[in-house]
Amino acid sequence: MGTRTVLRGGVVLSMDPTVGDFDRGDVLVEDGAIVAVGRDLPTSDADVLDCTGKIVLPGFVNTHHHMFQTALRSYWADALDIDYFLQSRAGDEALFHQYTPEDVYWGEFGGALENLSAGTTTVVDTSQCSYTPEHTDAALDGIRRAGIRSVFSLSPVFGDHEPDPRYAHPDDIHRILAAESGLIRPALGYHVDEDLFRLARDLDVPMFAHVNDGNWGRVLEEFETDGLLGPAITYIHCLGLADSSWQAIERTGGKVSVSCIAEQTLAMGRPALQSALDRRLPVGFGTDAVSIAPVDFFSQMRAAYTLQRGAVDDSRTPVSTRDILHMATLGGAQAAHLDHLVGSLTPGKRADVIVLNARALNAGPLLHAPGTVLHMDTGNVETVLVDGRIVKADGRLVDVDVNGVLDALAKSAEGLLRRSGARSILLTSCRAS
Incomplete structure (x- = not known):
């Protein structure tokens, strides 16, 4: 994507009372920063991410x-x-x-x-x-x-x-x-x-x-x-x-x-x-x-x-x-002592933004956005941006070999347990005698 991206047409929860919330709003990101939040932003030169039927909020x-x-x-x-x-x-x-x-x-x-x-x-x-x-x-x-x-x-x-x-x-x-x-x-x-x-x-x-x-x-x-x-x-x-x-x-x-x-x-x-x-x-x-x-x-x-x-x-x-x-x-x-950078969709802050799918059986129909977010799960996390860079798109991490990571973690776990002499607790418990 280019240096300008607009998250278009989502339900926006900005977490900033001066910015407000939108039942249908846009978030414009440029060079890793949030530059505007509002309705029908003029963004003809920006890459568009369609957020219809989704909730947009800070990470x-x-x-x-x-x-x-x-x-x-x-x-x-x-x-x-x-x-x-x-x-x-x-x-x-x-x-x-x-x-x-x-x-x-x-x-x-x-x-x-x-x-x-x-x-x-x-x-x-x-x-x-x-x-x-x-x-x-x-x-x-x-x-x-x-x-x-x-x-x-x-x-x-x-x-x-x-x-x-x-x-x-x-x-x-x-x-x-x-x-x-x-x-x-x-x-x-x-x-x-x-x-x-x-x-x-x-x-x-x-x-x-x-x-x-x-x-x-x-x-x-x-x-x-x-x-x-x-x-x-x-x-x-x-x-x-x-x-x-x-x-x-x-x-x-x-x-x-x-x-x-x-x-x-x-x-x-x-x-x-x-x-x-x-x-x-x-x-x-x-x-x-x-x-x-x-x-x-x-x-x-x-x-x-x-x-x-x-x-x-x-x-x-x-x-x-x-x-x-x-x-x-x-x-x-x-x-975290980072509220000057992140935590709300405030123009000037860095673009750490998530897009949650509300067109799902655990979220629709969307009647109350904050309550719906609390009732969601990780399967609703569709898009994630950190500093304006998309790290998760269409529900999948970008350029990540998930199976390779899981294999490396399993190998690490096996080595840790073997070197410590800890017993397997697959079907028991860490508290089992």
């Missing part, structure tokens, strides 16, 4: 994902948090410690493709696999090749294993910052750590911190006293936090990422969605890991919608489907 933004785990799909679907942490990290034979750079590459590449195919155009990837700089480079290569927009949160490797002499966290962030450009934005992450918070502040990069219980929330309160909290920090999970911890996050302009399905699957506690909403904090959805829970945002949106509404009482307002859609797009972009 979803996944604010927390460990894409390297793709080869371990559903391995911990039955796990409680103790099973997951012990089997993945405890001892030299734990599954994560078996990762080679090649395993990391295929996990990241396959995971990025899965997100793109499901309509997610931006992922905050918490690496957690940076055993050596070669592992980190393999992760970045996989993300780059897939063509997804990503915030790469360089994270430490945990577990009682012998670290590789080349282990370079967090110092490797300097090398990554010097080399990265384009669709990948480096960041720091994983846990509530004073040195990491200071480094992120000094380097002016985002920080993504797991806050898994109230004890870590109290540490955040101490960090506020030391001037370490600020608007460039996203707090992941935020489980069991005291009001005083939430107040510290609110006072310092923090953002929140919730992974409703993974958190409940692992029995980590009730997701903090309502607590974030009560304080009107920017909140986005994460998927955590495909080893635990599904990655597609249709599942995530429905889980969040029913979770919040299941606890509504006289003191709380039920969320709407549009509220949930906001969290999946612009709210996610805010939590």
Whole structure:
């Protein structure tokens, strides 16, 4: 396609109140940016993508994902948090410690493709696999090749294993910052750590911190006293936090990422969605890991919608489907610190756009667009653009050998399980004795 493309005649959900929505509208893209949204745009020199009978909206933004785990799909679907942490990290034979750079590459590449195919155009990837700089480079290569927009949160490797002499966290962030450009934005992450918070502040990069219980929330309160909290920090999970911890996050302009399905699957506690909403904090959805829970945002949106509404009482307002859609797009972009670039169909922003087929048995007749989106699934994702480039067309990823990727992931999984000595759980469970 040329440098000018118009998505013509779709139901447009811009997620920008100043732009508005259209029952029949156009989105004009030029050189990777959105230049106009409206009805019957004059675009005689543009390539036309007919969106009649379809819903056009911003791509979803996944604010927390460990894409390297793709080869371990559903391995911990039955796990409680103790099973997951012990089997993945405890001892030299734990599954994560078996990762080679090649395993990391295929996990990241396959995971990025899965997100793109499901309509997610931006992922905050918490690496957690940076055993050596070669592992980190393999992760970045996989993300780059897939063509997804990503915030790469360089994270430490945990577990009682012998670290590789080349282990370079967090110092490797300097090398990554010097080399990265384009669709990948480096960041720091994983846990509530004073040195990491200071480094992120000094380097002016985002920080993504797991806050898994109230004890870590109290540490955040101490960090506020030391001037370490600020608007460039996203707090992941935020489980069991005291009001005083939430107040510290609110006072310092923090953002929140919730992974409703993974958190409940692992029995980590009730997701903090309502607590974030009560304080009107920017909140986005994460998927955590495909080893635990599904990655597609249709599942995530429905889980969040029913979770919040299941606890509504006289003191709380039920969320709407549009509220949930906001969290999946612009709210996610805010939590990823990319809302100046993506998250809404706003002229001037980059063209990360998805087109959903509403002429399908699970979507038609189209009576209420936001509700219909929540009731869809990945099969409705027909077209995906990232930075104006079409990466999925007519329901298929462009120039991707899907079978080849699946074969590589299967080979990776076999090697990981063999090297760790883990048993096959094809017909049993990770919790089976």
